[in-house]
Amino acid sequence: MSPPTGAIPVIVRILSTVGGAVGAAIVLAVVVAAVFAPFVATHDPDAINVFQRFADPSSAHWLGTDQLGRDLYSRLVHGATVAMAVALAAIGMALTIGTLLGIAAALVTARIERFILILFDIIASFPSLVLALAVVAVFGPSTVLVVIIVGVTLIPHFGRVARAQVLTLKNAPFIEAERLLGASTLRIVFRHFMPNIAGPLVVLASMDIPVVITIEAGLSFLGLGVRPPLASWGGLIYDGYSFLSDSKIPVIISSAALGLATLGFTLFGEALRDAVDPRLNRDP
C-alpha cells in the first residue's frame, strides 16, 4: 500500500524534471489565460475591424489579426477558456460516471459485471469522431454535444481503471475490518475505496486533457463543435485554413498554440504519473 502522498512532494517531483517543469509552465499559462481571459486578452475577441484584415504581428496586435480584423492573440486566449471548459466538463463527466460504473462492476454479481464490461467495450470500440458525426447529423453542432460525446467515449478509460483498482483492494484487510465493524457497502465505497483509487484516476484524467483538447479542436475544425463566432482553437485553425491564400500567419499561429498546449498538458500528465508512481519514488 502506498503511503498517502502529500501535494507538496508531488509538485516538487514534477518540477524536478525538464519535461515536468516545461509542461507545468505551459499548463499554468493556459489555465491562467483560460480563467482570466478578459484580463489577459488585449482586445475584445469578437471586435471586427475590416480595415485591419490579416494585419501582421505588431505592438497593437501581438499575433496579428484574422480575416475580419479580429485580434488573434485575444481570440486564442478566449479559445483557451473554451478548450479548458470542454476538457474539464467532459473529463469530469467521464470520471464520475466511469468511476461509479467501474466500482459497481467490481462489486456486483458476475452477470452485471459482464454487462458493464460489454458496455465499456461497445463505447470504446466506437471512434469518437464517427459518433460525433452521427450525433451532430441528428442534433446539429453545439458545445454541449461535444462535451457529452467526448465524455461518453472516455467513460471506459476511467471505468476499467476504477474496476481494476477496486478488484485489487476489495479483499484487503482494511476492507474486511470495515465490514467487521458493520460498515455499509456505500460507506466502504465512498470512504475507503474512493480515497485509495483516486491517485491513478487523477493521473488518467490529467493525461486525457490533451486528448480532449485535440478532439474538441478537430470537431470545431470540421464545424461540428463550438459554433462561430465563439473563439475555439479548432475554429481558429479552420478560419486560417480557409483564407490560406490571403495570409499564412493565422493558421500557423493557431496550430502552434494548439500544439504547444497539447504538448504542455501531455508533458505535465506524464510527469504527474511518474511523480505519484510508487515504483519510481526513490525518496519517499
Next chain:
Amino acid sequence: MTTPLVAFRDIHVTFAGRVHALAGIDLSIAEGEIVGLVGESGSGKTTLCKVLTAMVRATSGTIEVAGEPLAARIKRDRLGFRRSTQMLLQDAVASLSPRMRVRALIEEPLTIHGLNAAEGKARIEVLRQRLGLPAEALDKYPHQISGGQARRVAILRALILAPQLIVADEPTAGLDVSVQGELLNLLLDLHAEFALTYLIVSHNLAVVRRITQRTVVMYLGRIVEAAPTAALFAAPRHPYTAALLSTHPSVDPAKRRERIVLQGEIPSVIDRPSGCHFHTRCPHVQPRCRVDDPPLVTETSGRQVRCHFPLTAA
C-alpha cells in the same frame, strides 16, 4: 447448563464445491471463556473465525449466538450483531484504512453505529488512556505508528462498541517479545474488566498456554482434540497434539519432551485421506486407522479427542 454464547453444530464449509475447509465442527464457547484455537496453516482456523463473524456462510450446519441462529440474528439486527461480535485481524496495520488518520479510524465505529458522538469521544479518551495509546498517535496515519500501537487502535475500535465476544487472529504476530507480553497482559485485563469472551487463534503455543482456559486443536478442517489448556499441555491425548506440543520449547530440561517430527505435508483438503485423516502422518498408526474414521469422543473428564488409540499420560 446455561446457553453457550456461541454454539457450532456440525458446521461444514465447502469452497468451489470441493474444498472442504471445515468438515463438521462442533464447538461451544461459554460466556466469559477464553478459548484458544491451534493448528497448522490450512487447518481451517481462519475459516472458522470467518463463519463465526458472518464473513463466510456455512455450507451446512447451524451456528447459534446466545441461543439464536446466526442468520436470524443478522436479519433481525445486523449492526447489533456487529457490535456484539468483534474481530481483531492478524495484520493490524493493514487492517486500518491507509488514508485515514487514527482519530478518524477510531471515531468511525461511532458513526457507523449511530452512537452519541460526545459520549463516544469521552469513552474513546478513557479507553485510549486505558490501552496506553499515546495522544500523538491520533493525528498520525496507520503506516506511521508501530505494530503495537496499531493493535491498540484495532482493540480500541472493537471495544468502543462494547462487544461480548472478541475473535483475535494471531494477536501477537509480528510483535517484539516484550510488546507481545504487554499485549497479552492487556488482553487478559480487558477480559476481566469488560466481561469479554475470547476466541484466540494462534500458531504460537506459548500465547495459547499463557492466556487461554481451553484449547481446541484443529487438523484438516476438523477438531481433533479439545481440553482445558493446562490438562492438554500436560498430557495431550491425540498424537497430533503431542507432535504440535513437542515443538514447543520448555525452559525446564527435566520436562523437555522428545521432539516428534511429523512426516510429510499436511494433506490436501480436496483429497482427504481415508479413515482417520491424520493416519498418513501419525507415528502410532494402526491398520484400523486407515479405514475407520474415528468420531470426536467426549471422555468422562470432559476432554474431547478424535482418535482410536488416544495417548495416555506416561
